[in-house]
Amino acid sequence: xxxxxxxxxxxxxxxxxxxxxxxxxxxxxxxxxxxxxxxxxxxxxxxxxxxxxxxxxxxxxxxxxxxxxxxxxxxxxxxxxxxxxxxxxxxxxxxxxxxxxxxxxxxxxxxxxxxxxxxxxxxxxxxxxxxxxxxxxxxxxxxxxxxxxxxxxxxxxxx
Numbered sequence: 001x002x003x004x005x006x007x008x009x010x011x012x013x014x015x016x017x018x019x020x021x022x023x024x025x026x027x028x029x030x031x032x033x034x035x036x037x038x039x040x041x042x043x044x045x046x047x048x049x050x051x052x053x054x055x056x057x058x059x060x061x062x063x064x065x066x067x068x069x070x071x072x073x074x075x076x077x078x079x080x081x082x083x084x085x086x087x088x089x090x091x092x093x094x095x096x097x098x099x100x101x102x103x104x105x106x107x108x109x110x111x112x113x114x115x116x117x118x119x120x121x122x123x124x125x126x127x128x129x130x131x132x133x134x135x136x137x138x139x140x141x142x143x144x145x146x147x148x149x150x151x152x153x154x155x156x157x158x159x
Contacts, residue, residue, distance in 0.1 A: 107139035
């Protein structure tokens with residue numbers, strides 16, 4: 001039984017960014033050759049260094065303006081890509097590369113208040129997500145973030 005689903009940035013959001021080359025804060029979007037793995041926040045696949053072109057923008061994954069609203073840098077592919085579609089499991093290419101993608105999970109309640117944080121470390125991220133939702137009824141959703149850079153990777157919702 002599925003207990004969670006992965007929510008990437010949408011293709012429509014990415015298309016708006018590519019068309020306007022302006023982020024939701026009025027900042028200029030920067031196109032660059034990938035120097036790191038990313039990942040793309042739409043496809044949730046790592047970039048190929050020195051091959052893929054990516055767009056750097058400021059993004060907030062929150063809907064409510066408050067103290068926990070954490071805008072920050074994210075990357076999307078410069079070209080159109082499909083949204084991550086295997087939504088009932090954490091992206092395997094990110095999960096498998098713990099060195100490049102050290103993960104933290106941050107839980108929020110309905111009022112968008114931070115109520116839980118967990119470093120994934122060597123744990124299985126899929127199992128940890130299911131465990132968090134099973135043991136913490138007050139956690140409405142999670143954000144996966146890079147534990148070193150602190151940047152947003154994807155939203156994880158209860159099913």
